[in-house]
Amino acid sequence: MSRKFTPKVVTANDLLIGDVVYLTADDQWTREHAQAELIEDEAHAQLRLLDGAGQKNIVVGVYLADAIAGPNGPEPTHFREVFRTRGPSNYAHGKQVGEQPGPRQP
């Protein structure tokens, strides 16, 4: 009897910018969690992890993170992944204000 598989997304950091990114179904990297491919099958998850990890000149630190289907696309389940979709809680910096790493955009 196999345990029910928790759906996953493939996530990483952008090599140049450092920003959190997610793998989409058509092999692009998106900054939006909701646009990620939600992977519902374990074997497929391992395959997609390899696909993501193969893109060594675009991303770093590729891994699978738990997620669930939401009304607008996949949503993170663990608080760490929730923070990664937003940015830090002490400043209005990062994704929560539509901002990337690097100097504040004018």
Next chain:
Amino acid sequence: MYSYNEFDEAFVRERVAQFSQQVARRIDGSLTEDEFKPLRLMNGLYLQLHAYMLRVAIPYGTINPTQMRQLAHIAQTWDKGYGHFTTRQNIQFNWPLLKDVPAILSALADVGMHAIQTSGNTIRNVTADHFAGAAEDEIEDPRPYAELLRQWSTDHPEFQFLPRKFKIAVTGSPNDRAVVKSHDIGLRMIRRGSQVGFEVLVGGGLGRTPMIGQVVRDFLPIPDLLPYCEAIVSVYNLLGRRDNKYKARVKITVHENGLEEIQRQVEARFAEIRPTFHGHDQALLDDIRAAFAPPAFRNAPTDAHDTALADPVYRAWADTNLATHRNAQYAIVTISLKKHGETPGDATAHQMRVMADIAERFAHGELRISHEQNVILPHVHKSDLPMVHAMLQQAGLGTANVGLISDIIACPGMDYCALATARSIPVAQQIATRFEELKLEHDVGPLKIKISGCINACGHHHVGHIGILGLDRAGVENYQITLGGDGTETAVIGERAGPGFAYDEIVPAIERLVRAYLDVRSEPSETFLQTYRRLGLGPFKAALYPAEGAQDAA
């Protein structure tokens, strides 16, 4: 203050050039991440949760106004306008782009700064008492020794691949403000008869197995400093475990082999290498000492300060943020980077510039970064204090809370750190805000809260009077409290109080704890730590877990 000689300058420039090439090769794909990672770590560049992070060393916490302005410039040009000062006298920039890092390192080199050996299994930034050269209780300024150790350890060929990171701290006073007992090597200056030397501690450390350093040599004459430290590190280099990262620090080596065996091997190794030091290091030390000569202190009336004490706001600041200087006309100013509700240890580019200006005009051009994440003006003439206070206040830097409950050490935690298991910054912000609302903190008096966002203990929670450790318990943030820790010359590791608290329960729990202290202290002058030492865990546990107490009673 010490400035680079030609050798330092050439070395740092060469490193910047080298790393710029490495970044370029990473960007064009000719270096893989596996190849690049150790290289970037050697240069202080981490990848955190949301971005890269660059850690810059501030050796023994000493920095001049020009350097501080350059940090402001970097914060503004390549980051989001601020920097984070850490417990190891470093500054971290949280948002650099990979392509900008060479430019940042080059800007640092322009002012004699770098990020070398701020990461990796090397000898890290040597830290020192932030009151060095000014403290009343000081035997000697520890910074020349820290500088000597820095020069010896930087790029030392034998010590670039140690079993694990290696941290050294030095204090020149019997009162330990540099937490030397939680370092791999702690050096505490002492006097024996007419001679000055060091008590040498080894094997201190926090992290997952916190340990207090043990005395490996009770009195080390100054000329033996380098060969003796070299003996310790080289014994560790051989004995230290490389099979298990969690057992690799020297504290474990000492624990597993026993202090006596370590002592025996260190002394044997010392006897071997001592003759190879021909006194060149001592000549160097003399030059270094000259660079740390005290400033030309002014001789002037101090009544401006005495008059200003009539103002309660100034008075409160003077009570908490000033320390006794060895020159009675002077004071040591601690600038609090702990304004209630702000992020502990953060300063904006504007604030950095204000501090640089003040240091230049009123503090003989000196600034220090403390391990408690504050900034120190070590030499301010008392007549200038009212002006300094006014300028600090205008920049949001006049908070009167040094040593109080809102002067919290907090690591970056899960707001930035990829290793974190919970957040620490918002917990610190909320505790400070809560006690500000209650107007209780001056009544509570000296109390050190220290918060880490995971077991690595970067926030020193083990040595906080109240320590808070953030964990991930079944997918939610959970905070464990330790009590009675102490990071001074009477160092102890705190004791766990009991089960942890959820994110929204931790601030009320701390409030109950502090109220319990107010109830049971013998008199207002008995500090939290003294009360804890007198009464033990009992009354605090009862306050933390009232329901259980009620159950037991039933």
